[in-house]
């Protein structure tokens with residue numbers, strides 16, 4: 503009798519793992535996917551090399567390796583305040599090219615992926631899958647033919663509108679002129695479905711979001727967004743939007759940007775944003791050709807960053823947890839927005855080497871291994887596969 507009890511005890515003790523043991527086991531094979539990283543502009547403007555480890559910015563191969571990254575989506579962003587319309591396409595092509603170039607240059611560590619099957623194959627080969635995305639529908643210059651060309655170059659999702667409203671989609675941070683998505687915007691969504699390019703509804707107005715959901719046949723993503731119930735700003739998503747995402751089969755990928763995840767930080771950031779951007783623009787205009795201008799730009803960003811109250815990984819976990827409670831663990835992931843947040847990453851999530859801290863955080867919050875795997879990467883894989891399956895070959 504006694505020996506039976508002891509052996510039962512031994513068996514159950516083997517299954518009851520400590521949080522550290524769970525963490526070690528998960529980290530052995532978990533797929534980590536980050537749906538939004540903006541490094542390509544640094545690669546073009548500053549010859550920033552993914553191959554070496556940097557003490558500034560937030561992504562490079564050595565730090566991606568430390569962070570156990572499996573797949574990342576690089577954003578191709580061309581902001582109208584920085585480039586006149588005739589340079590939107592050439593600039594986007596340069597940003598796409600630099601990712602292709604560095605993927606060949608560092609082919610031992612990274613490879614450009616075009617499909618979910620590519621991601622799996624690249625991962626099995628021990629490398630990091632790199633994917634491309636287009637941030638802002640204005641960059642197709644209202645041409646569905648150009649949209650198809652971007653797809654051929656590897657673009658696998660497009661954010662319908664960026665900070666500004668474009669000719670067919672209202673942004674969440676600009677004037678509403680189309681009452682959401684125009685009829686042409688709806689045609690663009692249909693063409694994206696047909697191609698198998700995921701529709702990204704981060705940055706768009708609430709009405710554009712609901713219009714896109716009414717048209718799309720495939721699940722959509724919010725590639726880098728947070729939740730309004732935790733930080734009440736228009737850039738973040740309401741609970742109603744999260745529930746609609748669940749019905750659509752899509753997911754929200756949580757943004758790490760300090761002013762989006764913490765309201766106090768936003769209250770300090772919002773009134774200073776224009777001042778900071780003007781200071782940077784003036785400094786850049788005065789220092790054209792000065793190789794130190796990027797360092798000077800980072801110094802200005804850091805000065806404004808230092809005005810913010812403390813923001814840390816717990817703020818990000820709070821957004822993940824709220825989204826999971828409202829939308830379900832099948833509909834949440836991570837989209838850090840690293841290198842697109844002007845250095846405003848929270849403490850504990852300073853750069854791409856810190857993804858494992860989220861795994862630890864989710865273990866601490868009582869998440870099952872299965873749910874952690876979904877949030878860290880499998881949800882994106884499911885959505886990408888669904889978009890591929892529904893595409894017209």
Ligand SMILES: [Zn+2]
Pocket residue numbers: 637705726839842
């Ligand atoms: Zn963005």
